[in-house]
Structures are given as C-alpha cells and as structure tokens.
Amino acid sequence: MIKADNLSFSFPQKELYKNISFTLEEAQHCAFIGTSGSGKSTLIDILMDPERYLFDGRLEIDPTCRIGYVSQFSQLDKSKETTVFEYIGEEFIKIQNEITAICTEMETSPDIDSLLEQYQLALDAFDSMGGDDFESNINKKLNLANLMKLKDLRVSDLSGGEFKLIQVMKEMLECPDLMIMDEPDVFLDFENLNALKNLINSHKGILLVVTHNRYLLNHCFNKILHLENMELQEFDGRYIDYNFSLLQTKIELQELTIAEDEEIARNENIVNNLRAIATYNSEASRGKALKARVKFQERLEARRIKAPFVDIKQPDIRFGMDHEMDDCIVVNVNNYSVAFDELLLENVNFEIKSTDKVALIGANGTGKTTLLREIFKNNHYAIEINADVKVAYLSQQQGEVLQDSNTILEEFIDAGFKTYEEIRSYISDYGFEGEIVNQKIESLSGGEKNMLQLAKVSASKANVLLLDEPTSHLDTYTQIALEKAIEDYKGAILMISHDFYSVVNGMDYVLIIEDKTIRKLSMRKFRQMIYASHFDRGYLETEQKKKSVETKIELALKDTNFVLAKVLVDELEELIKLL
Known part of the structure; x- marks a missing residue:
C-alpha cells in the first residue's frame, strides 16, 4: 500500500531522516515509536501530503489508497449541536441525503442520464464505506468502547477523552485503506484507554499509530517502526519482543565493540612504533609499512559499529531540593x-x-x-x-x-x-x-x-x-x-x-x-x-520483575560482565513469555 525507499528529509536547522526505507501492507497494525523530536509527526505529514515536501528518495503510495487521520492536537468544538451518533455518521448521512435528493430530482428532471451517473457514483461511495450497515456499525463501535450512553448526547457535552474516542470511531467507520493516528492516547483515563485498545484491536485495515503508551504498545501491535538518530528500523512482531531483541543486540554489539577497541589499540601501538622508527630509518619499506598500517587503522575506525537503535541517549532527569523538610x-x-x-x-x-x-x-x-x-x-x-x-x-x-x-x-x-x-x-x-x-x-x-x-x-x-x-x-x-x-x-x-x-x-x-x-x-x-x-492477575508484578532484571542487565553491561548479562537475558526471556 505504501513504500518508502531511501527517503531523506531535513529542515534548515535539523536533519530528520537519512535514507530510511519501510513498507505498510495489509493487516499490519504498526506502532511508530522514537524519541521526542525525532520527526515522527513530520513523516506522517509527508505521507498525508507528499507534494508539500521536498524530500530525497522515493515514496510510493497506491493511488487508490484512502487515508484516515486522527491528530494529536484535535480540539472539541463546543459550538457543535450535533449528537454523537450524527457526528460519527456525518459522511454516511451526507451521502444518504445526496442519494435521496438525486432520487427526488429524477422524478421531474429531463436529464436522467446525468442524474443516473451521479446516483451510481454516490451509491459506490456509500457501498465502499459499508454504508448499508452504518447505523448498526456505529452501535457496535459504541458498545465496543463502552460508550453507548453517549449516543444521543451533544458532541459539545463530551469530555476531551470521550471526543478523542468518538473521532477514532468516526475515521474507522469510513473504512480508510490506511488509518493514521498521532498519539491518540494522550490524556485518556484508564477506561477510555481500554476502549481505545479495543477499537485498535478490532480494526480490520492498516494502522499506523504514533504512541508512547506502554499499555497500548504491549497489547495492540504486530509491527514496529522505530525512528532514531535519523535512521529507521522495521520489526515484525510485538513491542515487547522488539525490546528484547534490542537488548540482545546491545549485548552482542558491546562485546564486539570491546574486541574492536582492543584491536584498534593494538594497531595504534604498531603505528606509533613505526612512526618512531621512521624518524631515524628512512628505508622505503618502513614508509610503506607505516602507510599500510595507517590505512588499516582508518578502516578499523570507519567500520566501528554504529547502533542508532541501542545507543539511545536517555535524559538525565534529577529532582533535587534546596532543603529537605521534617516529617510534616x-x-x-x-x-x-x-x-x-x-x-x-x-x-x-x-x-x-x-x-x-x-x-x-x-x-x-x-x-x-x-x-x-x-x-x-x-x-x-x-x-x-x-x-x-x-x-x-x-x-x-x-x-x-x-x-x-x-x-x-x-x-x-x-x-x-x-x-x-x-x-x-x-x-x-x-x-x-x-x-x-x-x-x-x-x-x-x-x-x-x-x-x-x-x-x-x-x-x-x-x-x-x-x-x-x-x-x-x-x-x-x-x-x-x-x-x-x-x-x-x-x-x-x-x-x-x-x-x-x-x-x-x-x-x-x-x-x-x-x-x-x-x-x-x-x-x-x-x-x-x-x-x-x-x-491478567499478576501482570504488573511480572512487569516489575521484568524491569528489575533489565536494570540488572544494564549494570552487568556497565561492568562488561557479558556472562552475567547473558544469564539474565535468559531469565528475562522467561518473564516475557508470561506477558
């Protein structure tokens, strides 16, 4: 449905992507993750309207692809007098009224051919959205989100969280080929978050969802797109399995990095010795040996493993106080x-x-x-x-x-x-x-x-x-x-x-x-x-045990104790199976 190949894009003050590639295909519910400011929302804007952006590389979007969108910044319009049912079914009701108007006009108009063409176009649009069952489908979505009680309320009376869910339902029911949601979970209470999870998991089309919510990440997605340090990685599978894969990769890369550093240090000693010899011995063979070693050193430096997805800089947040208070x-x-x-x-x-x-x-x-x-x-x-x-x-x-x-x-x-x-x-x-x-x-x-x-x-x-x-x-x-x-x-x-x-x-x-x-x-x-x-009972306790083991692994890696780290990884894998 969508394919990006070696896509690069930058703003004047910041480079965002460097030769990133990915695909979005049928039946994929894809979580789009990455550190703040890495360019996730900008990439969504490019997908929504590629003509607005000057990017390098190739972006292929099926010309028949209809995209639905829920913004992270959507605001409730307090002036709306429509009911929740009317708001969700707005497009269906609009086409339904158009069909009715065409039929009425056909009773008196001599230009039947033109009206028949309009009638067929409207019917096709209605059918493509599942229009015949739209009332039943709205009721099903409201029930799924446990929000049937809102059906006859005015949209202007909804809370921000309720309105967000109503928006999600509205977009889903119009049956887009690809539905994009940018942080739909922000500020949702516990019940509404669970409702969003149910809506995501029930959706039959392709989903691309920017989210940092660990509950949704652990329960809703079968593909991960991870944007980090201008690069992008695809992973087919659950978020929890992706994180485990990253941790395994991190251990392997750190072992290799230490071996590489040792090799570079050894070669640097050889280069320094050859330079010292060259100061009092000008034989051509000595010069060639030095040049060869310097080139080898450059190759070693160039091939140093770059790991944008495991070398993520966490902020150093610390809350200190000018003075502590007694127990009061x-x-x-x-x-x-x-x-x-x-x-x-x-x-x-x-x-x-x-x-x-x-x-x-x-x-x-x-x-x-x-x-x-x-x-x-x-x-x-x-x-x-x-x-x-x-x-x-x-x-x-x-x-x-x-x-x-x-x-x-x-x-x-x-x-x-x-x-x-x-x-x-x-x-x-x-x-x-x-x-x-x-x-x-x-x-x-x-x-x-x-x-x-x-x-x-x-x-x-x-x-x-x-x-x-x-x-x-x-x-x-x-x-x-x-x-x-x-x-x-x-x-x-x-x-x-x-x-x-x-x-x-x-x-x-x-x-x-x-x-x-x-x-x-x-x-x-x-x-x-x-x-x-x-x-499920015990889930949060298992999550805390998982977090504890991950912390122990990080400490083992700091001490370059790879044997212990690998033992702990096996322990972590068993905990992940319980989740």
Whole structure:
C-alpha cells in the first residue's frame, strides 16, 4: 500500500531522516515509536501530503489508497449541536441525503442520464464505506468502547477523552485503506484507554499509530517502526519482543565493540612504533609499512559499529531540593468543592506529608487538573500550604508554563539562569544540544515541550512537585528516566496520571475521584482495581520483575560482565513469555 525507499528529509536547522526505507501492507497494525523530536509527526505529514515536501528518495503510495487521520492536537468544538451518533455518521448521512435528493430530482428532471451517473457514483461511495450497515456499525463501535450512553448526547457535552474516542470511531467507520493516528492516547483515563485498545484491536485495515503508551504498545501491535538518530528500523512482531531483541543486540554489539577497541589499540601501538622508527630509518619499506598500517587503522575506525537503535541517549532527569523538610503535612485540603456547569467535587478532604508520593486519578472531566492548579496557586480558602514549602508545577496545558514566543535559551533566562553557557550545559542533560536551543518553543514537539517543563521543574529545587500528566507525549525511554527521578526524589509529589506503570512504579498510594469526592486507595487496592478492568492477575508484578532484571542487565553491561548479562537475558526471556 505504501513504500518508502531511501527517503531523506531535513529542515534548515535539523536533519530528520537519512535514507530510511519501510513498507505498510495489509493487516499490519504498526506502532511508530522514537524519541521526542525525532520527526515522527513530520513523516506522517509527508505521507498525508507528499507534494508539500521536498524530500530525497522515493515514496510510493497506491493511488487508490484512502487515508484516515486522527491528530494529536484535535480540539472539541463546543459550538457543535450535533449528537454523537450524527457526528460519527456525518459522511454516511451526507451521502444518504445526496442519494435521496438525486432520487427526488429524477422524478421531474429531463436529464436522467446525468442524474443516473451521479446516483451510481454516490451509491459506490456509500457501498465502499459499508454504508448499508452504518447505523448498526456505529452501535457496535459504541458498545465496543463502552460508550453507548453517549449516543444521543451533544458532541459539545463530551469530555476531551470521550471526543478523542468518538473521532477514532468516526475515521474507522469510513473504512480508510490506511488509518493514521498521532498519539491518540494522550490524556485518556484508564477506561477510555481500554476502549481505545479495543477499537485498535478490532480494526480490520492498516494502522499506523504514533504512541508512547506502554499499555497500548504491549497489547495492540504486530509491527514496529522505530525512528532514531535519523535512521529507521522495521520489526515484525510485538513491542515487547522488539525490546528484547534490542537488548540482545546491545549485548552482542558491546562485546564486539570491546574486541574492536582492543584491536584498534593494538594497531595504534604498531603505528606509533613505526612512526618512531621512521624518524631515524628512512628505508622505503618502513614508509610503506607505516602507510599500510595507517590505512588499516582508518578502516578499523570507519567500520566501528554504529547502533542508532541501542545507543539511545536517555535524559538525565534529577529532582533535587534546596532543603529537605521534617516529617510534616505540606498540603492540607479541607472541605474543598468546585463547580463549573455542574458540581465536580464536593467536601473533599486529604493531606499530603513531606515525603508522600501520591497519584491523583479519576475519569476525564472530574476536576483533577482544576484541583492541582488551585493547590499551585494557593489562594483557595480550603487549601493550606506549609509555609516552608516551595512548589513546582508541570501543566498538561504546556502554554501555562512555557512561553511559545521564547527560544529555549530565553525560557531559561526567565527561569533564573544567569548565562547562556550555564543554560546550554544544564539542558544538554535533557537532550537539547546544538542549534535547537535557539528554536522557538512553538516549533517543538509535544514531547520536547514536556521535557522542557521537566527541566524547569528540576531547576526549581522545589520540595513539593505538582505534576499534571507528566508522561504525556514523552517517549518510553524518557518515561523510564522520569520514573527513576521520581523514585530518587526525597520530597512530596502529587501527580495526575493515567499511566499504569508510572503509578505502580513510583507512587506510595492513590487518591481516586469517585462520586464527586476523593478517597485514599492503597497500592494493593489500586492493583486489584486495575486487574479487574485491564490485566491478567499478576501482570504488573511480572512487569516489575521484568524491569528489575533489565536494570540488572544494564549494570552487568556497565561492568562488561557479558556472562552475567547473558544469564539474565535468559531469565528475562522467561518473564516475557508470561506477558
């Protein structure tokens, strides 16, 4: 259906792809992964409208290929008065009305031939979309996503997460040959994420989905496209098997690299000895031997193994504090209520201590972000913040924290850094190096913007962190680095998250919003709740064991203990079979 061959593309300030090749074929559900800012969304734009881009290489798209698209930035139109059913079935209803109008006109018009041609074209379009069964198919999709209750609601009354799922259904039901979705999971609550998983797995056509969500990656795809360091790799199989393959490759490459380094070092000694001899012995044979050895050394250097898919630079995220606090209450919420069009939260009470790491969870639209923002602003009578507390805030609405018109460097001058050199040194740990530091914030990807927010949170040295969906848009490598930073942090964290892994791996307990109030949930109870809806029993524990073994493998590789690493790989393979 789609074939790219040696495709290369760059912006003036950044090269994105260098001779990448891939295919998308029937029955493939393909996850498109890669670090933030690597060019995934740009490649999607090229596929959607190749005429707009000047790229090298060849891109073949079947001329009959119809492409459906769900954007990561789609916004709910509050002015829409259509019902959910009418919105999903918009194209079907439009063609149906067109057919009815043609039939009505045929009753009185003398130009029957022209109308018959229009009638047949409309019928063909209706049939190609499965129009005869469109009402039944809409009901099936709504049932699959457990959203039948929304069928007769106005689109303007939906939450952002519900609207995202409705968009996915709308595109799927129009039966495109290829459906592209750019981070459709961002900000979805647990139930809606499960609904998205069901929709993806039920889809019969080709899918290309940009996602960093580990739940979807582990449960939805049979092919991986991995874009990294300007190169692209294809893998037929599950994401979990792809990661295992990368780890095996990493061990093999590190062994080979050590052997190569030893060979290069030996040859360098020979070259140095020959150069020393050449200073007092000018025989031609000595000169030839030296030239031959230098050429051999150049070949060794040139063939050094390049591994863009195993040599992924993880950001070095660290949350420090100006001063640690004694064991005390840092945030106290007492009889807090909030309402907009309707009451969201009523008489909410909880407290957070100085070292608590707490996840705030609940369905989309239940007031989580509003509560977190109120705590940050600290001007609500029901919220009390300890006087010794310094708070840092990461917003899911990135414009609250970042100024789009700033360059990256200017953003950090505003944050209190004194010199550009100081900023460059600091943000290089977060993957911002070279000319990118002079780019405007507005030109960055969603993942890069969240990385900047994390860098600002870290620079604040705060002892209470308020994090609103911090893993959104972040690639999986950065998500894991963030989990490690949270684990090492000595202060208090209140984090809104719909990411199972971040909650289970980093939080002490959960505050869950239900029935307009908040109750405390132990991690054991949270796991039971998640198992009931999403996982086989023991899944998250097996995931944690897997993570532990992977960490041990990384440590073994740092010590160049390849024997131990290979033993641990066998242990890891057995755990993967359980997943």
